[in-house]
Amino acid sequence: MTTPSSVVVAGASAAGLGTAEALRRKGYRGRLTVLGAEPHPPYDRPPLSKQVLAGTWTPERARLRTREALDALDAEFLLGDPAVALDVAARTVRTASGRTVHGGAVVIATGLRPRTLPGPDGLAGVHVLRSLDDARALRAELRSAERAVVVGDGVLGAEIAATAHTMGVAVTLVGPQPAPMARQLGPTVAELLAALHREHGVRLRLGAAVDALTGHGGRVDGVRLGDGEVLPAEVVVVAVGAVPDTAWLTGSGLTLDDGVVCDAYCRAADGIYAAGDVARWHHPGLGEPLRLENRTNAVEQSAAVAGNILGEARPYAPIPYFWTDQFDARIHVHGRPLPGAEMTVVDGAVADRRFVAQYRHRGRVVAVLGWNMPKQARAHRQALLAEPMDAFAVPS
């Protein structure tokens, strides 16, 4: 395999920047072009629901790299000009402004687009949170709001609820699960998280289905639940998940199925790769296709892609990992707390709200979770490394 003389990356965030940096780190000297839909230089998303939303950081602080570090990369960043089409055979990307950029290899790193709720379009006061502009708009409205409803009990909804509460807003968190993040944390820890939110004064409407948003004069004024109850609010945040941003690849011939479908080398077609939240690749250890939506995967997968572009031919087989900060809790999860897994505390104590828990499924360790014990959780991650990878497979 010959090293391509140029690489073009679509998407200028964690995975896009990660690809460019990993290529240079591995000695790549060819031409590098990074296309970004947003006008902003690469910035980090995790602070958007935490420090940037709370206002403790200026948006500039969330920038991923300094100007100098970006310059040193010697990559051309074409920002504010989204990719609109990919020609797989020619390996060219066309952009909205009419540019055509060719790459010996093309990397797709366009991330996700938030889901919205069905209902009247353009109701003022309804927000999603994915981008810096979203965070700014939401913060501006929360500052003057008295009541907010966050729809969605996953990690993003739970973080937004916690942050909005610290901003002095009366927050209700609504979702279908018995406790926030139950799927990602397992029932016991999710209950603990629910307790944390309640103690701080977040109102939880769990096991609740949202029927519709209600509005008046073009502005949202509440959320109607399945049982008819209306939760009044000046601001509603919709955090019901996100879908891979692959609309621009429709008709390209690539297989799109909840993400860009890739082989174990994160390759979607000859010379075409995908990395980050948008990529659904064949995890060789699990023996199943997997798509991860977390920050460490974005950089690790982009490093794997960079290596494979340069001919390393190494399958990508990470142990999934994410963290979340809510109130004073920093939760770190390695592996996958599979449904039905049995949880044991292996360090610290739940009562102290400082503990490490191990999850076992069919006798094998499938996840390690730290609650305010990140270093110790990482040490216990060794137990995961000792397991055969297929232990983490979701039982069908």
Next chain:
Amino acid sequence: MKITVDEEKCCGAGQCVLIAPEVFDQREEDGIVVLLDAEPADGHHTAVREAASVCPAAAIRLSEST
């Protein structure tokens, strides 16, 4: 090479410790990064660059003037 870390940005992920254990550690109590060696020897530079790039909180900065 000179390394600086931003403790306030660090989320305690520990990726840096996995990649360059001679240069980075984490505090016992909250997992925040501890810089063991701000000007590591040449042999560590590749690993440190990787750690800085992979850090999920962009908390590690390098100045490569030397």
